[in-house]
Amino acid sequence: MAFITINRQNFHHNLNQIALKTGSVDKIAIVLKDNAYGHGLKIMAGLSNEFGIKHAIVKNLKEAEVVREFFETILILSDEIVKDDLCSFTINALSDIVKAEKGAKVELKVDTGMHRNGIALDELEEALILIERQGLNLVGVMTHFRSADVMGSELFWQQKQFETVKNKVRQNGFINVRFHSHNSAAILRSRNFDEELVRVGIAAYGYNELPYPFDDFSLKAVMMLHASKVSTREVKKSQRLGYAGDFTALKNMTVSAYDLGYGDGWTRADSSKPYVTVEGLPILGRVSMDFILLESQKDEVIIMNNAKEAAKQFGTISYEMTTSLSSEIPRTVI
Numbered sequence: 001m002a003f004i005t006i007n008r009q010n011f012h013h014n015l016n017q018i019a020l021k022t023g024s025v026d027k028i029a030i031v032l033k034d035n036a037y038g039h040g041l042k043i044m045a046g047l048s049n050e051f052g053i054k055h056a057i058v059k060n061l062k063e064a065e066v067v068r069e070f071f072e073t074i075l076i077l078s079d080e081i082v083k084d085d086l087c088s089f090t091i092n093a094l095s096d097i098v099k100a101e102k103g104a105k106v107e108l109k110v111d112t113g114m115h116r117n118g119i120a121l122d123e124l125e126e127a128l129i130l131i132e133r134q135g136l137n138l139v140g141v142m143t144h145f146r147s148a149d150v151m152g153s154e155l156f157w158q159q160k161q162f163e164t165v166k167n168k169v170r171q172n173g174f175i176n177v178r179f180h181s182h183n184s185a186a187i188l189r190s191r192n193f194d195e196e197l198v199r200v201g202i203a204a205y206g207y208n209e210l211p212y213p214f215d216d217f218s219l220k221a222v223m224m225l226h227a228s229k230v231s232t233r234e235v236k237k238s239q240r241l242g243y244a245g246d247f248t249a250l251k252n253m254t255v256s257a258y259d260l261g262y263g264d265g266w267t268r269a270d271s272s273k274p275y276v277t278v279e280g281l282p283i284l285g286r287v288s289m290d291f292i293l294l295e296s297q298k299d300e301v302i303i304m305n306n307a308k309e310a311a312k313q314f315g316t317i318s319y320e321m322t323t324s325l326s327s328e329i330p331r332t333v334i
């Protein structure tokens with residue numbers, strides 16, 4: 001069976017690095033959306049809790065239910081807004097406010113330049129009035145940066161916009177509101193963090209997606225992906241292997257099938273540019289639904305131990321490599 005191992009020590013190392021930036025563990029909200037970026041929702045929630053993390057961020061109420069026991073607050077990024085003791089809900093548009101259940105805890109997302117979700121800057125006053133009128137409990141105000149991972153001044157432009165938002169919210173008499181804007185890239189770039197919360201995802205899982213290290217920041221990959229041998233055969237020179245016989249043996253070789261494929265969320269990609277595993281084994285021919293062929297007889301092989309490195313081979317990013325992996329693959333903590 002293909003399987004994933006989760007390195008507890010590396011995860012805690014990364015959280016510790018982030019805590020050094022924020023100045024306190026209490027300021028870290030761990031982003032656990034999409035099955036904790038493919039690492040396993042419940043496992044990562046438990047390990048976060050072990051480290052002392054009190055706040056989590058998930059995609060929807062369904063994810064929140066799985067991790068409820070581990071946290072003091074959970075922010076839901078996009079779901080119907082209902083009253084809940086633990087969970088707060090993101091307001092992504094003015095229309096969310098009027099549909100929200102009275103008494104619900106909400107966090108207002110303000111669009112300071114990314115133009116994906118959130119109310120416009122000139123809708124802020126209206127939003128605050130509507131929130132009061134609807135009887136909602138505003139516990140947070142947030143924004144998201146469009147280019148925290150791109151060098152340049154855009155990040156600072158958005159931060160300035162957010163300062164204006166903060167002032168307006170305070171002027172309108174909302175005092176017990178937590179302000180947050182930083183994702184991983186922003187906190188890695190930040191020198192003097194002064195907000196209540198950082199929303200950290202990818203960095204906690206071990207990846208610095210900045211184009212070059214801003215600081216001397218050491219993060220360690222948390223996930224390792226393994227596959228297990230299903231069968232082995234001797235292949236003669238010039239025999240063609242797999243679907244469409246894409247791979248031609250240039251010599252006699254011993255080949256095994258391993259149980260990983262696009263059925264598990266491993267990318268099929270282009271068989272003319274084969275992925276090379278951590279142990280230096282190129283995938284032979286096409287990835288078929290649930291299997292790959294490797295020139296190996298080992299019972300278990302390591303397919304990936306660093307998603308950022310693996311992503312380079314496919315022209316994608318670490319986020320996609322880990323998040324794509326099926327939740328059906330067993331995950332264990334080591």
Ligand SMILES: *Cc1c(COP(=O)(O)O)cnc(C)c1O
Pocket residue numbers: 031033077144182183184185199200201202203
């Ligand atoms: C996913 C997400 C994050 C985390 O981003 P990373 O780059 O993984 O740290 C933070 N904030 C919001 C609103 C998000 O959707």
